[in-house]
Amino acid sequence: MKKKLGLVYGGKSAEHEVSLSTARAVTQAVNFDAYEVMPIYISSEGEWRTGTPITKPAETIEELRFESNGGSEPDSIAQFLQLDRKPDVILPLLHGTNGEDGTVQGLFEVMNIPYAGNGVLASSAGMDKVVMKQLFAQVGLAQVPYIHFIRSEWEKDEARLLDAAEQTLEYPVFVKPANLGSSVGISKADTREALKQAIAFALKFDRKIIIEQGVTAREVEMGVLGNDEPACSVPGEIKPVAAFYDYEAKYQDGNTELVIPAHVPDDVATHMKDMAYRAFKVLDCAGLVRADFFVTENDEVLINEVNTMPGFTPTSMFPLLWQHTGVSYPELIGKLIELALARHAEKQQIQYTMD
Incomplete structure (x- = not known):
């Protein structure tokens, strides 16, 4: 008998379109012989809408939007998740806020529905770049210097914060929203005026921002897959034509070169695997993670961040890393579902009474 697989995608996020592509x-x-695929679309306004089961591959992302093509909206999310069509397992394909940050994961936890990928803690900590870096520091992971602040602090005393940035860091620096992915809202700044503009731009996307020291280094990534005993993929290097790997480089211009496996010494690859594993553990991750590193010309390895719901199209780095490690895209989807069911089964052993 087929399992009911819920695909949750879209979302109230700047990365809405990325999620649809995923x-x-x-x-x-996906294996339609093994799963009844139930589309669960979240509009850019945050409305949950469902369609009839998907029985064949979608040719366009427009087929997956349900505002005006016969989709139905339940009276509440809870009502939807209690229907007879309640999924046996959910594959969250949400990127960015209101989906990758632990909010939707919390809903699935409350409803006791198995779901693929990271839980509430790992998702929220992995989304907030500041919290993530503070946890990395606790386990001694090397990373670039940075400062951070929130919008109200900037509005109150921008001159002091600019001075603090220039005293702590050297140009160039990178300014990022703390809680967003896919390189949305990120700018490179080489002067004080450019820094002010970059901060204003980043604050459009989040109330908290982080300013990081620029570093001359290669950008190398590694995939992590598993629950309690995760495995690491081969490393892969990003070589963007642009000044840095921004949103356009990732999804639009098609000029970025991905080198898989990356040409790094064996000891560097081993060190990266150890760092990726430690990052996975300190955030209490599950299912999947893409760990991003800087590798300097002296082969020093600095962890940049982890992504708890990385880009997941066949041409995205995470699936490509696993393809070169021996796991095909369809197999990767199946493994994530198996990991979700295994983790959910383990959680059912937890006792919630004192009896």
């Missing part, structure tokens, strides 16, 4: 890619690889 969902389309998954429909083109």
Whole structure:
């Protein structure tokens, strides 16, 4: 008997379109003989809408939007999740806020529905770049210097914060929203005026921002897959034509070169695997993570961040890393579902009474 697989995608996020692309890619690889695929679309306004089960690969992302093509909206999310069509397992394909940050994961936990990927803590800590870096520091992971602040602090005393940035860091620096992915809202700044503009831009996307020291280094990434005993993929290097790997480089211009496996010494690759594993553990991750590193010309390894719901189309780095490690895209989807069911089964052993 087929399992009911819920695909949750879209979302009230700046990465709404990225999520739709991911969902389309998954429909083109999922095993329809094993799963009844239930589309669960969250509009950019945050409305949950469902459609009829998907029985074949989606040719366009427009097929997956349900505002005006016969989709239905339940009276509440809870009502939807208690229907007879309640999924046996959910594959969250949400990127960014209101989906990758632990909010939706919390809902699935409360409703006791198995779901793939990271839980509430790992998702929220991994989304907040400041919290993530503070946890990395606790386990001694090397990283670039940074400062951070919130919007109200900037509005109150921007001159002091600019001075603090220039005293702590050297140009160039990178300014990022603390709680967003896919390189949305990120700018490189080489002067004080450019820094002010970059901060104003980043604050459009989040109330908290982080300013990081720029570093001359290669950008190398590694995939992590598993629950309690995760495995690491081969490393892969990003070589963008742009000044840095921004949103356009990731999803639009098509000029970024991905070198898989990356040409790094064996001891560097081993060190990266150890750091990726430690990052996975300190955030209490599950399912999947993409760990991003800087590798300097002296082969020093600095961890940049982890992504708890990385880009997941067949041409995204995470699936490509595993493809070169021996796990195909369809197999990767199946493994994530198996990991979700295994983790959920383990949670059922937890006792909630004193009897």
